[in-house]
């Protein structure tokens with residue numbers, strides 16, 4: 597029996613439905629959903645020394661240095677207790693994230709695959725603008741920057757995992773239930 601944490605990364609453009617689908621996977625498969633973006637927002641709100649830096653990155657759609665994000669993820673994993681594994685939503689988002697994760701976490705985790713939620717940009721933007729969760733980055737200017745960061749920095753990380761045969765792609769420009777039906781098959785096939 598391995599003591600390694602089982603991990604599935606969940607990546608895709610802003611508004612592709614990562615949080616929505618992770619909630620369903622968590623409920624049905626017992627994996628714990630850790631959204632890197634949510635952990636950073638909580639850290640910012642906790643009056644941390646990194647609060648201002650995190651707020652600026654979020655507003656500009658740029659990526660927080662990996663030391664901060666990786667520590668938040670590792671702490672959350674340790675605090676979760678026994679579970680079927682972790683859904684790490686919205687990370688690794690660039691090469692710095694990937695390098696820091698490999699350096700600090702590679703010997704503690706078993707990365708099963710990357711779930712890539714693909715969706716057309718106009719649908720993603722419209723979903724974010726209608727999300728009404730009061731996010732500082734759900735506005736047209738921040739969204740332009742987030743999509744640029746996604747295309748130039750995050751998509752290459754998906755390509756990296758693709759070359760390793762570790763990407764499972766699901767198109768999300770469809771009803772939530774239809775998307776989840778495909779995702780459910782993928783998790784069952786992976787033995788969850």
Ligand SMILES: Nc1ncnc2c1ncn2[C@@H]1O[C@H](COP(=O)(O)OP(=O)(O)OP(=O)(O)O)[C@@H](O)[C@H]1O
Pocket residue numbers: 608609610611612613614615616617633686723724726727768769770771772773775
């Ligand atoms: N399949 C879908 N059809 C219609 N609306 C959806 C679908 N999936 C998610 N949504 C809605 O789109 C918005 C964005 O979804 P969600 O927050 O899950 O995306 P996300 O990928 O986590 O975004 P971000 O990267 O910005 O955190 C939410 O309001 C959600 O209810």
Ligand SMILES: O=c1ccn([C@@H]2O[C@H](COP(=O)(O)O)[C@@H](O)[C@H]2O)c(=O)[nH]1
Pocket residue numbers: 610631632633634636653654655656657658659660661665685686687688689693733742
């Ligand atoms: O690993 C990460 C994850 C997120 N960020 C920053 O947070 C925002 C919002 O992320 P969501 O996944 O959309 O909630 C993102 O645009 C980044 O600025 C990060 O730096 N590193």
Ligand SMILES: [Mg+2]
Pocket residue numbers: 614615631633
């Ligand atoms: Mg999200």
